[in-house]
Amino acid sequence: MRVPFSEPRRLHTGDAMATLHTRSAARLMIAPSVLLLLAWMIVPLAMTLYFSLLRYNLLMPGMEEFAGLTNYTYFLTDPAFFQAIFNTLAIVLGVLFITVVGGTALALLLDQPMFGQGIVRILVIAPFLIMPTVAALVWKNMFMNPVNGLFAWLAKLLGLQPFDFLANAPLLSIILIVAWQWLPFATLILLTALQSLDEEQKEAAQMDGAGAVSRFIYLVLPHLSRAITVVILIQTIFLLSVFAEILVTTNGGPGTQSTNLTFLVYAQALLQFDVGGASAGGIIAVILANIVAFFLMRMIGKTLEA
Amino acid sequence: MGSITLKNVSKVFGAHAVIPSIDLDITDGEFVVFVGPSGCGKSTLLRLIAGLEDVSDGEIVIDGRNATELPPAKRGLSMVFQSYALYPHMSVRSNIAFPLKMAGEDKATIDKKVQDAARVLNLTDYLDRKPRQLSGGQRQRVAIGRAIVRQPGAFLFDEPLSNLDAALRVNMRLEISQLHQQLKTTMVYVTHDQVEAMTMADKIVVLNRGRIEQVGSPLDLYRRPDNLFVAGFIGSPRMNFISGAPAADHGAHTIGIRPEHIALSTDQGIWRGTVGVAEHLGSDTFLHVNADGIGTLTARVGGDFAVTHGDQVFLTPDPQHLHRFDEKGMAIR
Ligand SMILES: Nc1ncnc2c1ncn2[C@@H]1O[C@H](COP(=O)(O)OP(=O)(O)O)[C@@H](O)[C@H]1O
Numbered sequence: 167m168r169v170p171f172s173e174p175r176r177l178h179t180g181d182a183m184a185t186l187h188t189r190s191a192a193r194l195m196i197a198p199s200v201l202l203l204l205a206w207m208i209v210p211l212a213m214t215l216y217f218s219l220l221r222y223n224l225l226m227p228g229m230e231e232f233a234g235l236t237n238y239t240y241f242l243t244d245p246a247f248f249q250a251i252f253n254t255l256a257i258v259l260g261v262l263f264i265t266v267v268g269g270t271a272l273a274l275l276l277d278q279p280m281f282g283q284g285i286v287r288i289l290v291i292a293p294f295l296i297m298p299t300v301a302a303l304v305w306k307n308m309f310m311n312p313v314n315g316l317f318a319w320l321a322k323l324l325g326l327q328p329f330d331f332l333a334n335a336p337l338l339s340i341i342l343i344v345a346w347q348w349l350p351f352a353t354l355i356l357l358t359a360l361q362s363l364d365e366e367q368k369e370a371a372q373m374d375g376a377g378a379v380s381r382f383i384y385l386v387l388p389h390l391s392r393a394i395t396v397v398i399l400i401q402t403i404f405l406l407s408v409f410a411e412i413l414v415t416t417n418g419g420p421g422t423q424s425t426n427l428t429f430l431v432y433a434q435a436l437l438q439f440d441v442g443g444a445s446a447g448g449i450i451a452v453i454l455a456n457i458v459a460f461f462l463m464r465m466i467g468k469t470l471e472a
Numbered sequence: 473m474g475s476i477t478l479k480n481v482s483k484v485f486g487a488h489a490v491i492p493s494i495d496l497d498i499t500d501g502e503f504v505v506f507v508g509p510s511g512c513g514k515s516t517l518l519r520l521i522a523g524l525e526d527v528s529d530g531e532i533v534i535d536g537r538n539a540t541e542l543p544p545a546k547r548g549l550s551m552v553f554q555s556y557a558l559y560p561h562m563s564v565r566s567n568i569a570f571p572l573k574m575a576g577e578d579k580a581t582i583d584k585k586v587q588d589a590a591r592v593l594n595l596t597d598y599l600d601r602k603p604r605q606l607s608g609g610q611r612q613r614v615a616i617g618r619a620i621v622r623q624p625g626a627f628l629f630d631e632p633l634s635n636l637d638a639a640l641r642v643n644m645r646l647e648i649s650q651l652h653q654q655l656k657t658t659m660v661y662v663t664h665d666q667v668e669a670m671t672m673a674d675k676i677v678v679l680n681r682g683r684i685e686q687v688g689s690p691l692d693l694y695r696r697p698d699n700l701f702v703a704g705f706i707g708s709p710r711m712n713f714i715s716g717a718p719a720a721d722h723g724a725h726t727i728g729i730r731p732e733h734i735a736l737s738t739d740q741g742i743w744r745g746t747v748g749v750a751e752h753l754g755s756d757t758f759l760h761v762n763a764d765g766i767g768t769l770t771a772r773v774g775g776d777f778a779v780t781h782g783d784q785v786f787l788t789p790d791p792q793h794l795h796r797f798d799e800k801g802m803a804i805r
């Protein structure tokens with residue numbers, strides 16, 4: 167009777183050494199790709215840092231000279247900068263709000279058994295598969311156009327004056343367009359989370375006398391909290407750098423009313439040919455993104471632990 | 473408070489009649505156990521009573537009131553699920569308080585009732601923990617706590633002990649029985665384990681393929697099974713069934729004799745056989761004997777009856793405890 171019990175212990179010590187061996191071999195094998203990735207990240211960052219300290223204008227090639235922090239002071243005191251920060255945050259928060267609330271609502275709807283469920287789900291996911299430029303152009307020309315757009319037609323049908331969305335509410339229009347694109351993503355993640363909710367828990371709540379609203383508040387919402395956190399995290403990363411939608415619809419305007427940080431850096435570099443200033447803007451954007459990431463991580467740490 | 477009557481209740485899933493038609497009376501304060509093999513429709517029947525499933529036909533009367541169309545919360549029943557179904561993000565306290573909160577009771581009353589329930593169930597020290605920080609037995613008790621605070625007309629249990637280890641199961645079995653003595657509330661308890669059924673029930677309902685095979689007290693079923701199915705299902709180890717010539721001698725198609733009703737001897741008896749396997753439990757020994765011309769029989773003997781594999785033994789069934797069945801498997805009395 168002793169043998170079967172003593173055998174695994176010997177195996178175990180052998181195992182530990184084998185594991186150690188495997189581990190160092192594994193480190194060695196992944197080293198090249200890690201180094202490559204590091205270079206991939208470090209080189210552009212270092213070059214951007216370097217350019218941000220130069221006076222470097224594409225209209226005056228060969229005239230680069232060291233400029234210290236001038237580019238930074240210039241960028242940071244530009245009134246367009248504050249507008250851009252505000253716009254960036256407005257886009258991120260606005261889109262997050264619409265997609266999380268709308269995504270939850272849609273997920274709840276799609277979770278109900280209904281006729282043609284498969285097709286409806288594919289339809290809901292479709293916007294996510296459309297390229298941002300195309301989506302923005304479709305919205306611009308087919309929906310929001312004050313003369314030919316669907317909304318203008320609707321307004322006229324109701325005897326109202328058509329509203330020129332992109333001219334009068336440029337930021338809101340962009341938020342709407344981007345939210346439309348990200349809604350499927352949020353819906354999809356929240357729907358899968360919803361489907362993983364234990365059926366017996368719902369039934370227990372039902373027996374405990376909880377109506378549909380109470381079940382949503384006390385059972386469904388806490389269950390979705392992780393998925394919502396994931397949606398917020400992933401979307402924030404992408405929403406901080408919305409660009410194509412702005413470029414093809416409002417071009418940042420009127421004035422700088424719909425310019426976000428990404429677009430401001432672009433305008434600095436390729437519309438004003440100021441590589442130094444744009445690099446400084448880029449570095450500032452990186453710092454801001456890290457600040458946002460820091461708060462996000464704290465929030466996520468809390469939710470994912472619980 | 474707590475009488476349940478099923479009249480002609482049936483349940484069909486698609487084309488599959490899980491429960492063809494059932495009539496059953498559960499009186500107030502009774503401990504009723506639904507027992508039967510896995511997949512025979514026990515859970516479905518319980519869920520029909522709970523209102524989590526709609527009946528296809530028939531009527532469910534609770535406390536003299538037709539409850540067939542009532543939603544689960546309005547039936548005055550509470551249920552303990554097999555998976556416990558605790559709310560994972562709520563503390564034990566909030567879990568137990570949840571039904572009271574939903575009923576709109578005030579905070580002081582809720583606190584008092586939760587404390588009382590926690591005391592009865594030995595959960596006072598765990599009130600601020602989350603369900604995942606508890607052991608299986610503690611989770612089970614929280615689930616029971618959540619069920620008792622509402623003071624329902626009846627409790628429904630769906631295989632509540634099947635996720636616990638053997639020792640804990642024996643313990644919880646006792647605790648649930650004690651709880652029933654204390655509360656005197658109707659309990660409907662589903663299990664596939666006939667030992668649980670025998671030890672806990674006032675009344676056992678044996679189900680097979682959605683039909684009731686027999687209803688009666690544990691000893692009733694043990695002593696006077698109506699048919700082969702009940703005879704084979706109740707009692708452990710299983711009753712021995714013998715058909716052919718030995719059965720014809722007794723004027724039956726099949727005869728049944730329980731292991732504990734067979735006398736063993738090494739020198740004389742009616743049937744002769746050789747010992748196959750001897751299972752020693754200490755107090756008792758179960759012998760699996762290959763009887764000549766009959767087949768394998770199980771017999772229970774005292775722990776000091778010394779035989780081993782290959783020994784020759786003689787078996788004599790106790791004629792008083794011989795069960796006779798006709799060719800349809802129904803008991804001949
Ligand atoms: N929602 C359902 N849809 C279809 N068939 C079901 C459903 N629930 C249970 N069944 C079927 O009903 C039968 C009885 O199930 P159940 O009551 O869970 O058995 P038990 O609890 O006795 O093991 C099984 O054959 C099962 O497949």
Ligand SMILES: [Mg+2]
Pocket residue numbers: 514515516631
């Ligand atoms: Mg079951």
